[in-house]
Amino acid sequence: MSGDDEGTGVEHDLRAQKEIIVRRGTIDLLDDEILALIRRRREVSAEIQAIRISAGGSRIATRREHVVVSRYTAVLGSRGAELAAVILRISRQGSGAAR
Numbered sequence: 769m770s771g772d773d774e775g776t777g778v779e780h781d782l783r784a785q786k787e788i789i790v791r792r793g794t795i796d797l798l799d800d801e802i803l804a805l806i807r808r809r810r811e812v813s814a815e816i817q818a819i820r821i822s823a824g825g826s827r828i829a830t831r832r833e834h835v836v837v838s839r840y841t842a843v844l845g846s847r848g849a850e851l852a853a854v855i856l857r858i859s860r861q862g863s864g865a866a867r
């Protein structure tokens with residue numbers, strides 16, 4: 769490229785591809801963090817469930833689940849509710865499942 773030439777379509781395409789690749793690297797790092805957080809959450813959740821079960825309670829705490837879903841919904845709307853439902857399902861599986 770020279771002067772104020774903005775480049776050919778191919779050059780734009782290459783630049784766009786490079787920018788996408790860099791950002792995909794960032795997304796991969798973010799997904800690594802999200803997955804590590806979900807695993808950690810599942811472990812802590814399993815601890816709570818074990819404590820409750822040994823104290824004679826049940827695995828599920830429905831009112832608490834509503835609080836969790838509400839928090840996700842407040843930030844992300846109805847998709848947040850769906851995400852919370854999936855995360856709760858994963859958390860109920862216990863830390864031994866789906867490693």
Ligand SMILES: O=C(O)C(=O)C[C@]1(C(=O)O)C=C[C@@H](O)C=C1
Nearest residue numbers: 813816817827828829832833859
């Ligand atoms: O907070 C609790 O009491 C939990 O057991 C944790 C948790 C959760 O993963 O958020 C899991 C199961 C319950 O039904 C409610 C919430």
